[in-house]
Amino acid sequence: SQQGEEDPQALSIQEGENATMNCSYKTSINNLQWYRQNSGRGLVHLILIRSNEREKHSGRLRVTLDTSKKSSSLLITASRAADTASYFCAAALSSGSARQLTFGSGTQLTVLP
């Protein structure tokens, strides 16, 4: 079963708008990561937030983590057409190897020029 479930499954916005994607997970985690995948390519790591952190920023990316609700959100500000991709959350479970990740099914983001 999947730990990470993204919401929405698909999101379409205009260039310049903000995009928010949500992820829920089921059990305790060591950290929660977000990855991006362009069509036909491998996944690329974007950002990692640890279980004792509540918010993290990297450029136009902002990630929040609420361990009480077992949820995380990824905010992309001032989106660009080049941000069009699929975005996946990945949970590093407390119960498993610290290196194993469990991926969600992803959010397909389309940024219209």
Place this chain on the structure above:
Amino acid sequence: DAGITQSPRHKVTETGTPVTLRCHQTENHRYMYWYRQDPGHGLRLIHYSYGVKDTDKGEVSDGYSVSRSKTEDFLLTLESATSSQTSVYFCAISVGTLQETQYFGPGTRLLVL
């Protein structure tokens, strides 16, 4: 930058035939992973390795075997391919100071007829 190559990049085979996919890394990363990606399922872990000759099963290991006789190579074998194994296969390695994030290869598209 970590370098990962996967071969072949595309393969068409027939049901019942054996298939071996190769993942090759150019640096001495300890942890390597094989995932499959299917629509609506995100990435699911098939097998992983934590060293030469050290491997373990992931979430969807049935019908797959792996081998790692050298640090740089991680092989995924479908002993007798079935149509349900039609998928895109990704290899990944753990990278970073704490080996917490993953770096992905370009993927192999496998079609089992």
